[in-house]
Amino acid sequence: MGKVNTKVDLLGIELDNPIIPASGTFGYGYEFAELYDINILGTFSFKGTTKDPRFGNPTPRIAECPAGMINAVGLQNPGVEKVVEEELPRLAKCFNKKVMANVGGFSVDEYVYTAKKLDACDQVGWLEINISCPNVHGGGVNFGSYPDSAAEIIAAVKKEVKKPVIAKLSPNVTDIVAIAKAVEAAGADGISLINTLLGMRINLNTRKPIIANKMGGFSGSAILPVAVRMVYQVANAVSIPVIGMGGVTTAEDVLELMMAGATAVEVGAANLIDPYASRDIVLDLPRVMEKYRINDINEIIGGCK
Amino acid sequence: MKQSLFEIIENRPLTDSVMLMRLKGDTSDITGPGQFVNIKLDGLFLRRPISVCDCQGDVLTLIYKVVGKGTEVMKNMTCGKLDILTGLGNGYDMTKCGNSVLVIGGGVGVPPMYMLARLLREEGKKVTAILGFNTKAEIFYEEEFKALGCETLVATADGSYGTKGFVTDAMKDLSYDYFYTCGPEPMLKAVYNATPVSGQFSFEERMGCGFGACMGCSCKTLYGNKRICKEGPVLEKEEIIWEK
The missing domain is CATH 3.40.50.80 (Nucleotide-binding domain of ferredoxin-NADP reductase (FNR) module)
Incomplete structure (x- = not known):
């Protein structure tokens, strides 16, 4: 134990391990720092941040599914000014690594505005551009649904920032490879996927949707196979690094997504069920690597035969 | 907040649909009235939030109504251990009331x-x-x-x-x-x-x-x-x- 190498390079920044709590499941980090030292993580992607403060969607926002959940939070966040002035300084007290900034928006200008503000923060290592939130833009249509609009956002942001830009893609598309190639051509430094799958549940008693917004993003262990498939397809089609996510619950899931082509792996819904989930995956990773006779985690990236 | 295992010591009906469960465990994070706990149940993805009815020493009392899958699972438990998050929520402030x-x-x-x-x-x-x-x-x-x-x-x-x-x-x-x-x-x-x-x-x-x-x-x-x-x-x- 302890002899294996878990370090990976993510767009010029070395991560101690490839484990990254996903945006929307880890707040701005300090809430989890009350539970454990979050410096054990590779990094984390903070709550999707927009230009203006947002309350998000009406409640109920959450529904349960077999092996998963649906959320329609709708990018609730305090707005980028408050994030820069209050949330990041608070995070600095408990996290000494670079954090991944997750950027949301409703127009090209908004994405650029927010990305520029966060690009100027020393604490931020990467900009993860969320062009794929299923809970805004009136029921699933978003910039990430089409190659042209996805590329437009990425190109506009890329022109204005210095830090690596990661395009976070939606799985709710007909051809994920076409979108991945479009954002790569637009200058994206990396790609992360998958965001949540658009889903819906109905209360049999009331005959109404359980979620006030009707539809929401389906996440949890049930979606891992979709993530493995899409990461595999995209990693084989582009030459920029891919961050895999979707249903990751164990260190074994991390290895599977990395074999599919991921350089690093985000952990989402698992953090909401077990607040220690990401830490426990980090702690378990060396044991599972030894079990599968992996000395250096880099040797398995894209290693699916 | 604390995550720990609690042992079920009692689980009995109070009415046709309301049950009382008593559990033993580390209650140190339950700091006042009006908080809740969040319970992991086998086979269900989300935890179940249940309000704290009482907490004395290491004994936690919960009263819950059987209304869905989660509480149905709880109803049928007679012994064993449950993974519970305790100390959740901002409860009642007792300093503000009169006499x-x-x-x-x-x-x-x-x-x-x-x-x-x-x-x-x-x-x-x-x-x-x-x-x-x-x-x-x-x-x-x-x-x-x-x-x-x-x-x-x-x-x-x-x-x-x-x-x-x-x-x-x-x-x-x-x-x-x-x-x-x-x-x-x-x-x-x-x-x-x-x-x-x-x-x-x-x-x-x-x-x-x-x-x-x-x-x-x-x-x-x-x-x-x-x-x-x-x-x-x-x-x-x-x-x-x-x-x-």
Whole structure:
């Protein structure tokens, strides 16, 4: 134990391990720092941040599914000014690594505005551009649904920032490879996927949707196979690094997504069920690597035969 | 917040659909009345948030209504251990009430009032408990509140026991300095409108995590956005915005 190498390079920044709590499941980090030292993580992607403060969607926002959940939070966040002035300084007290900034928006200008503000923060290592939130833009249509609009956002942001830009893609598309190639051509430094799958549940008693917004993003262990498939397809089609996510619950899931082509792996819904989930995956990773006779985690990236 | 294993020491019905579960474990993070715990159950993805009915020493008492898959699983457990997050939520602030206090619970809003009433009584307060139910067969814990030394009034919607009507009918002629309440939202709203006196309300919402990470249970208040699971579930009368 302890002899294996878990370090990976993510767009010029070395991560101690490839484990990254996903945006929307880890707040701005300090809430989890009350539970454990979050410096054990590779990094984390903070709550999707927009230009203006947002309350998000009406409640109920959450529904349960077999092996998963649906959320329609709708990018609730305090707005980028408050994030820069209050949330990041608070995070600095408990996290000494670079954090991944997750950027949301409703127009090209908004994405650029927010990305520029966060690009100027020393604490931020990467900009993860969320062009794929299923809970805004009136029921699933978003910039990430089409190659042209996805590329437009990425190109506009890329022109204005210095830090690596990661395009976070939606799985709710007909051809994920076409979108991945479009954002790569637009200058994206990396790609992360998958965001949540658009889903819906109905209360049999009331005959109404359980979620006030009707539809929401389906996440949890049930979606891992979709993530493995899409990461595999995209990693084989582009030459920029891919961050895999979707249903990751164990260190074994991390290895599977990395074999599919991921350089690093985000952990989402698992953090909401077990607040220690990401830490426990980090702690378990060396044991599972030894079990599968992996000395250096880099040797398995894209290693699916 | 603390994650730990609790051992089930008792699980019995109080009525046809309401169960009482007692568990033994590390209760050190339960700091006051009005908090809740979040329980992991085999085969279900999300944890189940249940209000704390009482906590004394290392014994935790929960009272829950069997309404869905999660509580159905709990109902059938007779022994074993449960993975529980404790110390969740911002409970009732006991420093704000005067000497004569009203605690008002409706249905499964009754349990959290028990620990509160017990602690208020231990501080020597005069506590009147109003317990609201639909019908006589659904009543539970009336004797337990009486045993704490609370004047205990019961209201049933169908008039089969106590005051006929709602908790607001039972509180009409009472005088008190402050109140605390928990129950279905229509009841909370009725209480809000029924009295000029100040008080605290405990709210319910569908939760993802129960500890402030997912923003699934947010609400608007006059003091800004709050998470029912973190800044709530207890809100003060003066900050509430009724939306639904």
